[in-house]
Amino acid sequence: MFRDSIDALEAKLGLERRTFLKFCAAMAATMGLPKGAEAQIANAIATPAKRPSVIWLHFQECTGCTESLLRAEHPTLEKLILEIISLDYHESLFAAAGHQAEAARYAAMEANKGKYVLVVEGAIPVKDGGIYCKIGGKTALDILKECAADAAAIIAIGSCASWGGMPSTPPNPTGASPVNAIIKDKPVVTIPGCPPNPYNFLSTVVHYLTFGSLPKIDAEGRPLFAYSRLIHENCERRAHFDAGRFAMEFGDEGHRKGFCLYKLGCKGPETYANCPSILFGDVGSGSWPVGTGHPCFGCTEKGVGFYKPIHQLADVKNVVPPASYPRVVEEQGVGATLGSAALVAAVAGLAAGAGYKVAGNLGKDSSGPDKDSAE
């Protein structure tokens, strides 16, 4: 029966069975799930009881998140997303427009009350009652609250929705805020990144689909499988950092040789993300910012991306470089100097003299019983 449903999927998506199972295994590995999970994932995708309804909201953003998801080089990724979920509202992908589109949102919310997944892309302006972003006459703030009320799960995709992102850059004229600053009564999973890696989003959705729950998250709401390690920890240029080999300016010898970009302002040492591990665009090694020679600017990290100047040095979070490197020739100690040898000789002489004097006095003493011994 399982085999049948995969065959059906093969026919429907034009996707080879082998490719599909490889994709499921990759998903499981990305999330660090135990052996056997890939089968559960394959089963969940191939035989969905009912595809979960997804409502995708756009606020203050550039649609880069959607773009990166749709333009993934992997030919079937977007097909797969669209197959495993029922995307009931997405402004960029809708053929419909205006009131018709809004009606679709209400219909989906009504039909899947308490069961739909809400995905938010973009920050929400809250200043002046949220008037800086309106859709169909409603503020972003109201739309979000309205949609979040009956959502089963909320996923904030991209840095803007996750922590404010670029729109919240000081002085933040619109009061751009992340989803979890507004929705406090429900857990919000954040997938920060500018854009985020589509696999991190997809893995989160697949996890929900397979196990009925969202993956474990950190204090910022980020799934641990993707955001528990610093970029610095898995960076392919890390050996250069440890050895003290740095590119000092763009195009210099160190830069051309692929040295560490820390001194150009790379924020890898203070940014949590799995970019160096899973890369972008499915085109092989080097396909991520640091791999192409540009310092990481910390897009997933609040207070780093769009906040710290690109050339500012990162705070090295967990691996502080040594205060000094071992010297090529270590000092091997000092032998006797004139002063120290003289001092030792003086002490020895003094001790010998004192001993001699005491011995002399003792000799006197034992011969003369009542005479005082020392002078």
Next chain:
Amino acid sequence: MKAQPIGGRLVSPVTLVLTVLILLAAFFGAQRFLFGFNSVANINDGFPWGIWIAWDVVIGTGLACGGFALALLVYIANQNQYHPLMRPALLASVFGYTLGGISVIFDLGRYWNFWHILFPTYQQYGSVMVEVALCVTAYIIVLWIEFSPVLAEKFGWPGVKKFTGKWMFLFIALGVLLPTMHQSSLGSLLIVYGQQIHPLWQTMLLPLLFLLSAVAMGYAVVVFEACVSTAGFKRKIDHELPLIASLSKIMAWLLVAFIVIRLGDIVARGAFAAMFTSGVKSFMFWVEMTLYALPVAMLLSPSVKRDAKIYFLAACSMLLAAVLYRIDAYLVGYETGPGWNYFPAVPEIMITIGIVAFEILGYIVFVRFFPVLPGHGPDKAH
């Protein structure tokens, strides 16, 4: 011969010189703690242990074994006639050990963490160092308890006197056990160094040799102190001379045992040739052995007329031998690889001198004010 304070003036040329030395050491000590090793000491990555360990701790506690060695004799062998020497010996032990323990802190790079070794969660029970540290710390406390009757007599603490009167046997037992453990472990510390200690000194018998020489040092130091305090405080030695004579004899036989084991071990390990072919190390070995052999000749040869002078010189020779043995084993016989070098720097030596000066000054102050030395003089009838 009840012990009594000898009284007298505290300010004298000797105490003034000692005070100056202590102040100098305090100055360099402050430098060491504020600015680190490099500011005062020559210890380095190859020689992490310099004289602060080899002298202040290893030799310092060895020289402070008088109390231990006498306790063996008085309480274990039940030779009560030596009891009058017990208090001065204990006093030297109290100072020697307390300062030995404190001076370890000079040698700790991160000295503010020194308490870690006393704290169970930081301890590693396979470590010889932990054993030495705990044992020495415990022994310092035991020594002060053993010495407390002296303070109680002076200040009139009836409670302390009653407690020690009742429980002293326990602390005396500990006071014999603990030094047996850590004096031998001071040798075990070197076993851990393996090949880095020259074959003339590296042996599995190091613990036994260190213990034997520590006990011998204990007797030698009691003799030495008796002689020096007699000469220094202008007292007569007649009463103590018979005790000194018999102590010296015990020491001499211990030395015979030491020399036999030491040489026998070297031959058995096949290091015989090293006694002649190791340059400076061979030379130091022979100086050491000569100093060990001299007291044996002086004390056991039938042709020597033995008087206080001979006993004193024999004790000095024994002490020098044991001091040299420890310096040789810890520093001269220590080869950590080509190029490494160590000789104590002047400030480093001054700190050690200051610690010794502190011991001597403390001894002088204590015997003047507390009932330590056996009382005798023209006004007392015995």
